[in-house]
C-alpha cells in the first residue's frame with residue numbers, strides 16, 4: 481500500500497521540509513518527488529537508481545537524465561517536465577480586436593486596454609496579467625524569463641560566471657515593477673501558481689503566466705473559462721529579444737534512509753514509466769519526459785498546445801542549478817529576494833541587482849562555486 485503525504489504548494493517550503501527529514505535520516509518517507517533544480521542539493525541522500533532501472537533512463541529526454549546524474553549516480557527518474565507559457569482569454573482578445581502579444585510592451589498595453597474595458601462593463605475584479613510574485617522559487621522562474629527574454633543571461637552562466645548585474649537584466653526587472661497594482665493585483669506578491677490559476681480560471685484575468693498543468697484544469701467540465709483559453713510562448717523582451725520559458729519539472733527519487741528500498745524503487749519505475757506518464761499527460765496535461773509519448777494520438781488530442789511545446793521546450797532556459805550544485809537554493813533565494821525587493825518597492829532594479837552580484841560573488845568565492 482502506498483501512502484502519500486501532502487506538502488506545501490511552494491517548492492521553496494517543500495525543500496526545507498525535505499532537508500529536515502533527510503538531515504534527520506528519517507525512514508518515514510521512502511520516495512521523494514523532487515524539483516529538477518534540486519539534484520545537486522539532495523543527491524547525498526538519494527539511492528543510485530542506475531543498477532535497478534534496466535535502462536529505463538534511455539527512454540527519457542537525455543538532457544533531464546544528465547541533470548539527474550550527480551557524480552555518476554542516477555539519483556532520480558523524471559516524472560514530468562515543465563516549460564512555462566502564456567495563457568490568454570481567446571474570447572476577450574477577439575471581442576476587443578487584439579492578438580496574443582509578441583513583446584512584454586504589447587502585453588502591457590493590451591492588458592491595460594482590456595482590463596479598463598472589462599471593468600467599465602461591470603467586472604471590477606478583472607485584471608490584465610497574473611503571474612507568481614511571492615518570494616519563492618516560482619519568482620525565480622518568472623524573473624529569469626523576464627531577464628532571458630531581454631537577452632540578459634541566466635543569472636549565473638554554465639561556466640560559473642555571475643552575469644546578473646547587466647543593463648538588460650536591470651531593464652527586465654524594472655519593467656515588471658509597474659505592473660503591480662496596475663494590470664496585476666497587489667496580492668500577486670503573495671501568489672504561487674495555484675493562486676494565479678484561481679484568478680484566471682474564475683474568469684478574472686486576461687493573461688496568465690503558468691505551467692502546462694493549468695491547461696487541463698482550465699478545460700475541466702466545471703471551469704468557467706472552458707473553451708475560452710489559448711496559449712502562446714511568453715513574450716519577448718523587445719523586437720530584438722527572445723521568447724524565454726523556464727525549464728521546470730519533477731522527478732522521483734528513493735531515500736537512502738528508506739526501510740523499503742526495493743518496493744520504493746519498483747514504485748518509482750512504475751510512476752515514471754509509460755502508463756502513468758500517459759495518464760498524467762491526458763488527464764492532467766503534464767508534459768511527459770518519455771520522448772515517444774509526444775506521438776501518442778490520445779496525448780496529442782487531449783493537449784492541442786503540446787505541438788507548440790516542442791519549440792518552447794527546445795529553447796527553454798535552465799536555472800543555474802547544475803553549475804551552482806549544492807548552493808543552488810541559496811543562489812535562487814538571493815535572486816528572488818532581490819527581485820522581490822524591487823517589486824515591493826524597497827529598492828531600484830539597479831541597486832538590487834548590484835547588491836545581488838556582490839552577494840553571489842561572496843557566495844561563490846569568485847565564481848568557482
Ligand code: GLC
Nearest residue numbers: 491515516562617618728729
Ligand atoms: C513548477 C516547475 C518547477 C519549479 C516550480 C516553481 O512546479 O516544474 O521546476 O521550480 O514550478 O514554482
